Amino acid sequence: MPNYSWPPMASRKVMGQRLSRTDGIEKASGRAKYNSDLNKPGMLHAVLLTSPYAHAKVKSIDTSAAEKHTGVAAVRVIAPAGTEIQWAGWEVAVVAANTELAARDAVKKIKIEYDMLPHVVVENDLKKVKTRAKPAGEQLEGDPDQAFKEADVTLEGNYGIPTLTHCCLEPHGQVIGWGADGKVEFNPSTQSVTSIRGDLARLLNIPATDIHVHQDHIGGGFGSKFQPDRWGIEAAQLSKAAGGKPVKLFLDRATELMIAGCRPSGFLNVKLGAKKDGTLTAWQSESWASGGIGGGGSPPIPYVFTKVPNRRQNHTAVSLNTAPIRAWRAPNHQQASYLTCAPLEDLAAKLKMDPLELFLKNANLTQREDTYVRQLKKAAELSDWKKLWHPRGDSGKGPIKRGLGIGVNTWGGAGHDSTARTTIHPDGTVEVELGSQDLGTGTRTIIAQVAAETLGLRVPDIRVKIGDTNYPPSGTSGGSTTVGGVTSSTRKATVNALDKLLAEVAGGLGAPADQLEAVDGKIQVKGNAAKSLTWKAACQKLGVKTVSETGSNVPREAAKEGLNTGGVGGVQIADVSVDVETGVVKMNKLVAVQDIGLVVNPKTAESQVFGACIMSICGALMEERIMDELTGRMLNADMEFYKLAGIKDIGEIVVHFEIDELNDKRGVIGLGEPPAIGGIAAISNAVANAIGTRVPTVPMTPMNVLDTLSGRKS
Amino acid sequence: MSEILDPEKREKRKGRGFSRRGFMQGIGVTGAVAPALLPEQAQAQTPPGVMGPGPVAITLNINGKPMKATVEPRETLLDTLRNQLDITGAKRVCDRGTCGACSVLVNGKVSYACSILAIDAQGKQITTIEGFAMSGGKPHAVVQAFVNNDAQQCGYCTPGFVVASKAFLDHNPNPTYEQVKDGLGGNLCRCGTYVGVRKAVLEAAKMMKGGSNA
Numbered sequence: 001m002p003n004y005s006w007p008p009m010a011s012r013k014v015m016g017q018r019l020s021r022t023d024g025i026e027k028a029s030g031r032a033k034y035n036s037d038l039n040k041p042g043m044l045h046a047v048l049l050t051s052p053y054a055h056a057k058v059k060s061i062d063t064s065a066a067e068k069h070t071g072v073a074a075v076r077v078i079a080p081a082g083t084e085i086q087w088a089g090w091e092v093a094v095v096a097a098n099t100e101l102a103a104r105d106a107v108k109k110i111k112i113e114y115d116m117l118p119h120v121v122v123e124n125d126l127k128k129v130k131t132r133a134k135p136a137g138e139q140l141e142g143d144p145d146q147a148f149k150e151a152d153v154t155l156e157g158n159y160g161i162p163t164l165t166h167c168c169l170e171p172h173g174q175v176i177g178w179g180a181d182g183k184v185e186f187n188p189s190t191q192s193v194t195s196i197r198g199d200l201a202r203l204l205n206i207p208a209t210d211i212h213v214h215q216d217h218i219g220g221g222f223g224s225k226f227q228p229d230r231w232g233i234e235a236a237q238l239s240k241a242a243g244g245k246p247v248k249l250f251l252d253r254a255t256e257l258m259i260a261g262c263r264p265s266g267f268l269n270v271k272l273g274a275k276k277d278g279t280l281t282a283w284q285s286e287s288w289a290s291g292g293i294g295g296g297g298s299p300p301i302p303y304v305f306t307k308v309p310n311r312r313q314n315h316t317a318v319s320l321n322t323a324p325i326r327a328w329r330a331p332n333h334q335q336a337s338y339l340t341c342a343p344l345e346d347l348a349a350k351l352k353m354d355p356l357e358l359f360l361k362n363a364n365l366t367q368r369e370d371t372y373v374r375q376l377k378k379a380a381e382l383s384d385w386k387k388l389w390h391p392r393g394d395s396g397k398g399p400i401k402r403g404l405g406i407g408v409n410t411w412g413g414a415g416h417d418s419t420a421r422t423t424i425h426p427d428g429t430v431e432v433e434l435g436s437q438d439l440g441t442g443t444r445t446i447i448a449q450v451a452a453e454t455l456g457l458r459v460p461d462i463r464v465k466i467g468d469t470n471y472p473p474s475g476t477s478g479g480s481t482t483v484g485g486v487t488s489s490t491r492k493a494t495v496n497a498l499d500k501l502l503a504e505v506a507g508g509l510g511a512p513a514d515q516l517e518a519v520d521g522k523i524q525v526k527g528n529a530a531k532s533l534t535w536k537a538a539c540q541k542l543g544v545k546t547v548s549e550t551g552s553n554v555p556r557e558a559a560k561e562g563l564n565t566g567g568v569g570g571v572q573i574a575d576v577s578v579d580v581e582t583g584v585v586k587m588n589k590l591v592a593v594q595d596i597g598l599v600v601n602p603k604t605a606e607s608q609v610f611g612a613c614i615m616s617i618c619g620a621l622m623e624e625r626i627m628d629e630l631t632g633r634m635l636n637a638d639m640e641f642y643k644l645a646g647i648k649d650i651g652e653i654v655v656h657f658e659i660d661e662l663n664d665k666r667g668v669i670g671l672g673e674p675p676a677i678g679g680i681a682a683i684s685n686a687v688a689n690a691i692g693t694r695v696p697t698v699p700m701t702p703m704n705v706l707d708t709l710s711g712r713k714s
Numbered sequence: 715m716s717e718i719l720d721p722e723k724r725e726k727r728k729g730r731g732f733s734r735r736g737f738m739q740g741i742g743v744t745g746a747v748a749p750a751l752l753p754e755q756a757q758a759q760t761p762p763g764v765m766g767p768g769p770v771a772i773t774l775n776i777n778g779k780p781m782k783a784t785v786e787p788r789e790t791l792l793d794t795l796r797n798q799l800d801i802t803g804a805k806r807v808c809d810r811g812t813c814g815a816c817s818v819l820v821n822g823k824v825s826y827a828c829s830i831l832a833i834d835a836q837g838k839q840i841t842t843i844e845g846f847a848m849s850g851g852k853p854h855a856v857v858q859a860f861v862n863n864d865a866q867q868c869g870y871c872t873p874g875f876v877v878a879s880k881a882f883l884d885h886n887p888n889p890t891y892e893q894v895k896d897g898l899g900g901n902l903c904r905c906g907t908y909v910g911v912r913k914a915v916l917e918a919a920k921m922m923k924g925g926s927n928a
């Protein structure tokens with residue numbers, strides 16, 4: 001069995017380097033083609049008609065005028081009479097026309113009558129949702145009643161975190177053609193090039209082999225772009241109806257925000273019990289959340305501090321007439337981190353204790369005590385905690401109050417199923433092919449780094465081909481599983497290919513193949529640069545043959561091989577200033593200390609953490625889906641009022657990775673998700689520290705902050 | 715409408731451009747307002763070069779080249795670029811002037827192409843990212859600085875940022891860190907690349923002073 005293990009940290013030449021991403025120029029110059037950029041000959045544009053009502057029955061639908069509209073090629077009814085609409089934005093009909101404007105005009109000519117039904121779209125008050133509440137039953141551990149009796153101090157509090165929408169800048173959608181020959185050419189915006197083919201095949205009831213999927217770049221997914229979706233199926237059917245012409249259907253911004261993915265909310269009434277020294281002894285919680293009509297959303301609380309000895313927990317899923325949730329960069333973890341770390345800091349405030357001490361004190365209630373202790377101390381150092389932290393409510397005079405707060409994270413991140421094929425050509429060209437995708441994390445670049453490292457070459461010597469179902473299957477990019485999966489499969493495929501090449505040249509070098517190595521652009525006898533062939537000369541020995549080998553990462557077996565593993569922790573500390581006259585929260589600094597395994601590219605890895613921190617700032621201070629109880633519609637389905645942070649809103653971001661031999665030995669671990677978890681909690685805690693009281697719900701908009709300060713309930 | 719499409723009239727309009735106000739007036743006269751006006755008044759208010767409401771042939775000056783398109787007067791410059799001319803560096807994201815993903819230069823000024831009508835862009839110098847990002851196979855300093863500082867992830871917002879950054883540096887060749895943050899405030903990124911963007915713009919400023927791609 002070949003030795004696949006990573007070369008020792010100290011001897012790596014390409015992996016671990018801060019390299020710029022290989023597709024950087026292509027993207028930054030605007031030449032990169034996303035599937036939403038495609039213009040194909042004869043292409044039709046499709047536009048959806050969606051329901052303005054949150055709950056209604058379609059009484060009648062008449063598309064005749066739309067069909068006659070100039071330029072219209074095909075019209076399809078998605079929700080025929082009798083359909084029960086369950087959320088505003090539900091797809092009702094779709095039109096394909098030769099221009100987008102014609103399709104939009106035709107959509108307006110579709111006549112629909114609805115019978116209105118009662119809706120529920122807001123869940124912040126559990127009492128109001130009545131029959132929509134589905135309690136999950138009580139979870140009990142130890143004896144919380146006794147523990148509360150014995151506790152030196154108890155804390156009760158209410159907290160809430162809203163529904164967010166993914167708001168990918170490239171909307172969901174695709175260009176798709178379903179030809180008369182039965183073949184489907186599918187160009188979606190997807191996080192799953194390989195598996196979306198099988199999913200679409202099932203939905204269209206055709207063999208998967210009749211579908212070809214291709215995607216060079218994706219403009220953001222964050223967990224919301226795995227499935228072909230209703231619009232994918234409909235666009236395919238429109239294409240078929242229009243004689244196979246390709247159909248382009250990407251959602252407009254409002255529809256994107258309404259139905260193309262959201263994060264479940266989370267609400268909590270909690271009681272904590274503790275000893276005088278801050279040791280947690282009891283947790284009792286009533287929590288609820290909604291993920292749309294199916295309920296859903298169940299934050300794993302208490303988060304990270306899972307070993308609180310006495311616990312009683314009741315969680316209720318609320319069914320709302322809103323579009324369903326989709327996986328969100330660390331599903332349920334942001335909510336859980338906030339709903340745990342906020343009450344913990346409130347407990348510390350009640351104990352008049354430094355929350356850093358309280359977190360440290362209870363680190364033994366986590367699964368990785370050493371990690372969190374180390375990280376809390378490092379984050380405290382980087383945030384100047386000793387100097388800047390002050391007891392809650394002790395923020396000095398003047399309207400600008402400064403405060404610090406803590407949030408924690410944990411995640412898995414082991415590699416997914418992935419197969420790579422490495423091909424070495426007689427002219428020395430090396431290709432690595434995988435049916436994976438680059439979400440913007442730098443997947444192409446790290447694949448090239450692994451292959452180059454393995455072959456003793458440089459990154460520009462490797463041609464990476466991804467994003468196509470003609471390449472070997474690779475898993476979905478979700479759960480921070482891509483980096484572990486593709487680096488491991490690439491390593492194995494490339495080691496296998498190299499072994500074949502070494503066997504071919506062994507004779508010429510007068511040494512057995514297992515005595516040869518690939519270093520510095522040469523194949524040489526181990527440790528003897530004098531007995532060597534240049535890479536090109538070695539490959540020429542292949543004659544007319546190519547060497548082409550595959551290698552797979554199989555999650556079940558991966559831990560044994562040690563190429564990738566999972567399981568990390570991280571700590572974030574936020575430093576904010578709050579203007580108590582205007583309610584504006586300003587980020588001074590966000591420190592992220594992250595546990596990480598082998599780092600393939602520190603530059604792109606750092607970018608992941610910067611992005612995750614900025615996403616947390618958005619979630620803590622501005623983002624929120626606002627539903628109108630009366631009409632059942634989303635009030636801010638646009639980017640003016642569904643707010644994201646801009647370049648001025650983020651303060652300084654400090655990233656600290658724990659890169660060392662010990663962590664390196666754990667192999668590659670995914671990074672996209674963990675640093676996106678604890679920031680909201682940290683910022684909420686920092687605001688509480690600054691203004692002396694808890695803003696009980698996020699986002700901490702100026703209005704929300706001022707309401708809290710004036711004792712109003714917002 | 716036929717009058718509006720009359721090639722002779724179109725010829726006369728050449729070079730004078732076309733304003734949104736004129737377009738609105740045109741629609742007003744043929745639409746709801748007309749019955750309230752006497753014919754002479756209507757005539758007096760009708761500008762000579764009204765276009766639409768049907769499709770009209772226009773020529774746009776894009777990246778120094780004249781390009782022909784047939785557009786409806788309500789069509790945005792962005793959609794004309796992307797759907798008709800296959801110039802797709804500018805992206806459609808918010809489609810209403812909030813995010814900057816569609817940024818282009820109009821007479822050297824950074825503008826949201828989603829918020830300009832194609833007919834209004836006639837007679838103006840339109841520069842898209844394709845017009846300056848690469849020359850002779852070499853990336854523009856701003857492009858190179860974005861790559862060096864990893865100022866992009868998914869990259870969908872990036873062309874808009876690069877265009878805005880170039881325009882910003884054209885007008886502020888020696889920016890401070892604070893000025894960069896103000897200058898790039900009109901663009902949004904969902905992946906969170908702002909840390910890299912700040913560094914990239916400052917690096918590009920240095921590179922441009924050094925004569926590279928200035």
Ligand code: FES
Pocket residue numbers: 805806807808809810811812813814815816817826827828829
């Ligand atoms: S698409 Fe034009 S500003 Fe957002």
Ligand code: FES
Pocket residue numbers: 169219220440866867868869870871872902903904905906907
């Ligand atoms: S890089 Fe993805 S939106 Fe900016």
